[in-house]
Amino acid sequence: MPIDTQLTVNQAQQIAKLQTQFNQGLDADWPMAPTLARDDFAAVIVELGERYDHLGYKWWKKQQADHEQANMELIDVLHFAVSDVIEVLVQDGSASPVETAALKLAEASIRANADEALDAKWLLRHTALEGRPDLGRPLCFGNESLTQLFNMLYQAYGSAEAVYVSYVGKNALNHVRQQRGYKDGSYIKMWHDEEDNQVMMRLLLGNNDILKSNTPLDEAIALLTNYYDDHIA
Numbered sequence: 473m474p475i476d477t478q479l480t481v482n483q484a485q486q487i488a489k490l491q492t493q494f495n496q497g498l499d500a501d502w503p504m505a506p507t508l509a510r511d512d513f514a515a516v517i518v519e520l521g522e523r524y525d526h527l528g529y530k531w532w533k534k535q536q537a538d539h540e541q542a543n544m545e546l547i548d549v550l551h552f553a554v555s556d557v558i559e560v561l562v563q564d565g566s567a568s569p570v571e572t573a574a575l576k577l578a579e580a581s582i583r584a585n586a587d588e589a590l591d592a593k594w595l596l597r598h599t600a601l602e603g604r605p606d607l608g609r610p611l612c613f614g615n616e617s618l619t620q621l622f623n624m625l626y627q628a629y630g631s632a633e634a635v636y637v638s639y640v641g642k643n644a645l646n647h648v649r650q651q652r653g654y655k656d657g658s659y660i661k662m663w664h665d666e667e668d669n670q671v672m673m674r675l676l677l678g679n680n681d682i683l684k685s686n687t688p689l690d691e692a693i694a695l696l697t698n699y700y701d702d703h704i705a
C-alpha cells in the first residue's frame with residue numbers, strides 16, 4: 473500500500489532554511505561566496521557507505537543489522553543533498569536558491585512513494601544521470617534523485633512527518649555537537665551506552681510540541697543541550 477504522505481510547504485522551507493543556517497555556522501559566506509572548501513557529494517557517498525555498514529552488508533562475516541542507525545544515515549544524506557541542491561542553484565545563477573531548493577524538496581516529497589524505494593546504488597545511478605559535468609559535478613541531486621531519496625526516507629520512517637522530525641532532531645544535534653566541542657574532539661558521542669543519535673530520537677519523539685512549533689530548531693537544541701549538560705558532560 474502506498475503511504476499518502478508529503479512535506480508541508482512550511483516543513484520544506486524549514487529544512488532548506490535550517491540547512492543553510494547550519495552550513496553558515498561553519499562558513500558565513502555559504503552558499504553565495506563560500507570560503508571553506510566543502511565536498512557535499514563526498515559526504516553523501518560516505519554516509520551511504522555507513523548505511524551499508526549498519527545494514528550488515530558483509531556476506532563473509534557475521535554481522536548484526538542496525539536499522540535505526542542505517543535509517544539515520546539517510547537523514548545525514550538529506551543534509552548533504554539539500555546543500556548540493558542549493559549549491560547547484562547558486563552556480564546556475566538563481567537569485568533565491570534556498571527558497572527554490574525548498575520548492576524542489578516539497579515537489580519531490582509529493583512524487584515520492586515508499587513502495588518505490590530501491591537500494592542506494594540506484595540512487596547513486598540517478599545522481600550520475602542528473603550529474604552536471606559542466607559545473608564540475610559528475611553526481612548531482614536533480615529532481616529524480618531527490619524523489620528517490622524521499623522514496624527511501626519514506627520507507628525508513630513511514631511518513632513525511634517522521635522524516636521532518638528526524639531531520640530537525642539531527643540538525644539540532646549537529647548544532648549541539650558544534651557547541652560542545654565536536655571540532656576540537658572534546659564532545660562525548662556515546663551517551664551512556666548509546667549513540668547520541670539514538671537518544672536524540674527518543675527524546676524528540678517523546679516531545680510532540682516541537683513538531684508543531686514555529687521555532688522547532690531552538691526547542692530541539694534546548695532539549696538536547698539540557699540533556700547533554702545534565703546527564704553526559
Ligand SMILES: O=c1ccn([C@H]2C[C@H](O)[C@@H](COP(=O)(O)O)O2)c(=O)[nH]1
Nearest residue numbers: 494495498510547548551552642646
Ligand atoms: O557542512 C556540513 C557539515 C556537516 N553537516 C551535518 C550533516 C550530518 O547530519 C552530519 C554528519 O556528521 P558526522 O556524524 O558524519 O560527523 O553533519 C552538515 O549538515 N553540513
